[in-house]
Structure formats: C-alpha cells, structure tokens
Amino acid sequence: MFALKRPLEVPDRELIAAALDGSEPAFAALIDRYKDRVSRLLGRYCRDPVECEDLSQEVFLKVFRKLHTFQQESAFFTWLYRIAVNAATDHMSRSSYRRLRLVEDETVLDPGSRDEASPVAPLMAAELAAVTREIVAKLPEKYRTILILREYEDLSYTEIADVLQIQMGTVESRLFRARQRFKEQLERLHPELVPGRDLEPASGRGRSPGGGVQ
Amino acid sequence: MKISHDDEGNLHRLLDGELLPEAAVALRARIAAEPALAARFRALEGLRSCFAGDRFAGERGSGAPLSAGFTAGVLAAARRLPSRHEMDEQEVGDGVIVVCRRLLLAAAVVVAFGLVWRSGVIGRVFEVSHGALEAESSEMEQEIQRLDALIQSGAIGERSPK
Numbered sequence: 001m002f003a004l005k006r007p008l009e010v011p012d013r014e015l016i017a018a019a020l021d022g023s024e025p026a027f028a029a030l031i032d033r034y035k036d037r038v039s040r041l042l043g044r045y046c047r048d049p050v051e052c053e054d055l056s057q058e059v060f061l062k063v064f065r066k067l068h069t070f071q072q073e074s075a076f077f078t079w080l081y082r083i084a085v086n087a088a089t090d091h092m093s094r095s096s097y098r099r100l101r102l103v104e105d106e107t108v109l110d111p112g113s114r115d116e117a118s119p120v121a122p123l124m125a126a127e128l129a130a131v132t133r134e135i136v137a138k139l140p141e142k143y144r145t146i147l148i149l150r151e152y153e154d155l156s157y158t159e160i161a162d163v164l165q166i167q168m169g170t171v172e173s174r175l176f177r178a179r180q181r182f183k184e185q186l187e188r189l190h191p192e193l194v195p196g197r198d199l200e201p202a203s204g205r206g207r208s209p210g211g212g213v214q
Numbered sequence: 215m216k217i218s219h220d221d222e223g224n225l226h227r228l229l230d231g232e233l234l235p236e237a238a239v240a241l242r243a244r245i246a247a248e249p250a251l252a253a254r255f256r257a258l259e260g261l262r263s264c265f266a267g268d269r270f271a272g273e274r275g276s277g278a279p280l281s282a283g284f285t286a287g288v289l290a291a292a293r294r295l296p297s298r299h300e301m302d303e304q305e306v307g308d309g310v311i312v313v314c315r316r317l318l319l320a321a322a323v324v325v326a327f328g329l330v331w332r333s334g335v336i337g338r339v340f341e342v343s344h345g346a347l348e349a350e351s352s353e354m355e356q357e358i359q360r361l362d363a364l365i366q367s368g369a370i371g372e373r374s375p376k
Contacts, residue, residue: 039279
C-alpha cells in the first residue's frame with residue numbers, strides 16, 4: 001500500500017505509478033495537488049460553481065480512466081490541462097453554451113476589494129475586469145483557450161503547445177492574433193477602457209500582430 | 215516608423231518572458247532608443263493589465279472553491295467505475311459497435327440505391343435528360359439533307375411563303 005506522509009514532496013511520477021498499481025491515496029494526492037488549478041481553469045469556461053465542480057469531477061474521472069495512457073514524456077499537468085480543456089470545450093458545445101456566462105461577481109464589483117489609492121480606480125479596474133471577461137467569452141474558442149492558458153494560467157509557449165498539441169509557431173501566431181482580436185473588441189466596445197491608448201502611435205493601430213504592424 | 219513583423223513577434227515574446235536573456239537585453243536597449251517600439255511595447259503591456267485585473271478578480275471571487283468532499287467524491291465515483299480491464303473491453307466493444315453501425319449504415323445506403331435503380335426511376339431520369347439533349351450537328355446536317363431530298367423528289371411539298 002502506498003503511504004503518503006508528505007504528499008507534496010512525492011513527485012507526480014511516483015504518485016502516478018502508485019495510482020496505476022491501485023493505490024487510492026496516491027490518486028487522492030494527485031487530485032488534491034491539482035484540483036484547485038483544474039477548477040480555476042474550468043471556472044474560466046463555466047461560471048456556475050456547481051457546473052464547474054461537476055466538470056472538475058468529470059475531468060478527474062477521465063484522468064482515472066486514462067491514466068495508463070499517460071506518456072511520461074510530458075509533464076503530468078499539461079496532460080491534465082489537455083483533458084480539462086477538451087472537457088470544457090466539449091461541455092460547452094454539448095450544452096450549446098458557447099459563451100461564458102457573465103456573473104455579477106461581487107468581488108469584481110466590490111470597490112473595497114482593491115487597495116488602489118484613488119476611489120475611482122477600483123471601479124475602473126472592476127469594470128475593466130468584467131469587460132475583459134465578456135470580450136474573452138465572445139472570442140472564437142481557439143483564441144479564448146490560448147488566452148486563458150497564457151494570460152490566466154501563466155503557461156509558457158512550450159506548455160501551451162503541449163496542452164493543445166500544436167506547433168510552437170502556431171502557439172505564437174494564435175496568441176498574437178488572439179491579443180489583436182481582444183484589443184480590437186476592446187477598442188470597439190469600450191474605447192475608454194483601452195489601457196495606454198494614447199501611447200501607441202496612430203499608425204500602429206488595427207494591424208495584425210501576426211501579419212506586420214506599422 | 216514601421217514596426218516589422220519580427221519586431222512585433224519579439225515584443226510579444228519579451229512580454230511573455232519567452233526571449234533568450236541576451237535577445238531580451240538587446241530588445242530592451244532598442245525599446246529604450248526607438249519611441250515607436252517603446253510605444254508599442256507599452257500598449258502591449260497595457261493590454262496585458264486587462265487580463266491581470268480579471269485574473270485577480272477570478273482568483274479572489276469566481277474561482278469558486280470546490281466542496282470539501284470533492285476528492286472523496288471523485289474517489290467514490292472512481293470506485294463505482296468498472297475495472298480497467300473491463301473498461302478496455304468496454305472501449306473495444308464500443309469501437310466494434312461504432313464500426314458495425316457505420317457498416318450497417320453504408321449497407322443500407324447501397325441497398326436503397328440498388329432498389330431505386332431497379333425500380334427504374336434513375337433510368338427514367340437519365341432518359342429524360344438524354345431526350346432533352348440536342349442532336350449532334352452532323353446528325354442535324356443529315357436530317358436536313360434527307361428532308362431536302364424528299365422535297366426534291368416530290369414526296370412532300372414545299373410550303374410557299376404566304
């Protein structure tokens with residue numbers, strides 16, 4: 001039986017091997033290690049906490065079923081993220097629920113939750129956060145996913161390539177285009193919220209980053 | 215001043231910490247010296263601040279914590295799953311069912327086509343379309359000559375214009 005005295009110090013590889021041998025505590029340790037990240041990632045696709053928890057459970061059950069197929073060449077968490085991203089996109093297409101649901105998030109709209117000196121700044125920041133979420137929700141799935149992985153999950157280009165199983169060059173061009181799409185939407189819908197809009201030379205606006213900017 | 219495609223890509227890579235240290239130093243030096251590059255980089259940094267703000271909000275609020283019994287719940291659900299061997303068998307079985315279903319569908323399409331063919335509907339459609347086709351020019355020429363010959367032989371009369 002696999003014993004977990006200090007689970008955080010046990011490498012993923014050992015936990016996986018033990019879980020494959022039928023150790024429930026080892027699999028529980030894997031879940032405990034990654035459940036918050038998975039939940040946070042899925043929370044970017046579905047905002048309903050109950051739905052998000054169900055989806056998280058679905059992800060870990062799929063991990064349980066497919067663990068024997070995991071190739072140790074890549075990091076476990078990128079494999080896990082791949083499953084989570086696929087589950088999220090499947091879930092959204094299943095329920096014809098292709099967009100993030102905008103929730104009036106009390107934390108986002110609570111001016112007291114931020115520490116800026118100006119009383120206006122927190123409101124602006126909250127509005128910007130809500131608008132950002134709204135725009136990301138409306139982006140095509142491939143752009144939304146790559147922005148979520150890069151901007152919210154802080155994955156490197158290599159990790160994103162691994163999760164999405166695409167080439168590095170594709171990661172770059174897709175990410176640059178996603179940012180450009182985001183910027184265009186922000187400029188179109190809320191030009192007053194575009195950060196540093198006075199900084200960029202006028203000739204540089206509206207061009208594709210992937211396709212040359214003037 | 216124009217920003218080249220390569221520079222634009224490198225600004226994104228710098229922003230994402232994906233440039234090699236020496237390349238990053240060189241690009242930062244250029245940003246310090248070139249206002250257009252600096253402005254573009256600041257704009258990208260500004261854009262990133264949108265996500266940083268939303269990330270902050272997400273981490274504090276909407277990243278709803280999972281219930282306390284989440285892990286136990288997953289383990290309980292996993293226990294109810296069939297064994298890996300059974301799951302493999304089930305997967306194979308599911309695969310066979312899918313293949314059989316597709317084969318049956320293909321067979322049904324072939325049989326349906328055969329029945330329609332035998333009923334002669336398709337033949338009639340082709341006949342109709344053949345009937346609608348114009349004659350070849352050589353055939354037309356032959357037919358005109360035949361009619362001319364008949365007129366000349368008096369077998370049929372030539373109509374006089376009114």
